[in-house]
Amino acid sequence: MAEVTLRNISKSFGPQVALADVSMTVPDGSFVVLLGPTGAGKTTTLRMISGLDRPDSGTILVDGTDVGAHSPAERNMAMVFQQYSLYPHLSVHDNLAFPLKSPMLRTPRDEIARKVAEVAEILQISHKLDNKATELSGGEMQRVSIGRALVRDPQIYLMDEPLSSLDAKLRSDLRIELKRIQASMGATLLYVTHDQIEAMTMATHIGVLDEGRLVQFGPPREIYENPVSIYAASRLGSPKINILPADLFPGAPAGAAHIGLRPEHIRLGEGIEARVKRVEHLGDQTRLHLTINNHDLITLTDPHTTDKPGDTVKITPQTPLCFDAGGDRIK
């Protein structure tokens, strides 16, 4: 396992800027999650590190060594592709064994058998080992593609939305399993996802990407509690952070154009009147959709609330996040 450092990485595809001057260190043994919408440069970052694409400028260091001239095989990294990329002419077993048989590893036969069986067990695909890769469901293909990475002991695991097409149960199982593997092996992982639960529960660090720029990098709690911008604040939190005009409530600091309110920033019971538009009972939580002067916000309330649409409640912001007109955080 190794530390991976990106220094001033830029990449364009024609006029389309994919990455702009990204610098980031993935510490040895860390679990780094890249967050951002489609097109933010998450997958491109993984492809740069793996060596499948070359950056236009900048350097990539693995344990301090510049790997710019190394082929993907020489970099010894495992990657889980978003589109699975299983070898259709091989069985599930042979797909899992494929990296172990490579000229880079040349694993002995009995060790291949042991590792494949072990990984198949973890991913609950032992009963499918003799199937052709094409005879699997989407979720099974995805697990095989995770398995093809896990059989190895690479410098770093690169995973591109590896849990996206699994059902909820399997997804939460594998989330825990991946985190356990990473922690017990001391593996370094760079992980791309849309799913903020994955980001919050698994990551030691989160990198927030916006149109090819790395806007914030830090532990999940820091990103959540101390976002640098409206954009970064919007990546985490469910329900999503409410962005409202600063003058809606009294006491906003000078220069603030917007305030951001997460549910925990909203105290119910006193303050400004808000009308209840909708009440969503989700079981473990109850979401209150409110409107103040035609500005909508969502907050959480007591699961057994008796509030109903049309009611009026009073709310007060507590230590809200303040942003300037450009969306940057004011501290």
Add this chain to the structure above:
Amino acid sequence: MSGFSVTEPSNRQKWIAAVLVILYALITIAPLLWIIATGFKSPEDAIAYPPKVLFEPSLEGYVNLFTTRTRITEGMQQTLPPPATWYQQIARDSGTMIAGPSRYGQRFLNSVVIGFGSTFLSIFFGTLAAYAFSRFRVPIKDDLLFFILSTRMMPPIAVAIPIFLMFRQLGLNDTQLGMILLYTAVNLSLAVWLLKGFIDEIPLEYEEAALIDGYTRFQAFYKVVLPQAATGIASTAIFCLIFAWNEYAFAVLLTSGTAQTAPPFIPTIIGVGGQDWPAVAAGATLFLIPVMIFTILLRKHLLRGITFGAVRK
């Protein structure tokens, strides 16, 4: 399913379809059956009018195909010892004596060497070129591809004279190597274009996965791309072999002795001792067999079709 539905054809439609297919099959196969049947007729039956559908089978055509014979007179018949083998007996019955083997076997062997040799080379170079055109950023790629295709825009025989002169200079006249190179050159454009189409259909993701899994580009090519291109390679190989196997004009022009293939040889059988149609038909029948075997062997790759892969679109 929404938007459209496919209705099961009625019994009547199935019957009509079956009759049409069988009719088509019979029309296509009729000349073939006629050739095969003629090979087993006696020379008299072969030219009988009206043509005989039922006849007494004879191996005379096959014996004549593989032997050269001298005509013997009634008087000589008496003095000769009785024929030692069944084929000598057949020859004797038609008033001839076997003088030695014909050159059919050797011509046939030439066809096998040249046909399969040029097919192998066409596929070998065609696959490499198609892969490069499909995957790499080749300068003036489109122009090169068009140039390759343009070599097929005229009939190959149009360049026969330059090739003839070239071959004479290079000492390739009437050699197996010369014919292999020529057929490879003619087939290569077809092979490159067909195979490029097949390789284009194989997603790049598989190779990328193999690169990550610790393989070099070339290893990824033969471990991941080649197995998936099997369908394309098989069908291209069949096309190449059929062309090289049946080619007549160049073979007549550029081979005469040692490297002559079967197609120009078979018609020459006619001239030996009258119009020997059964021998010609026998030669044609045997000539069909290798291509048929080759096609049947590769058929499972053709029928398997494109594997809809394990890549999410």
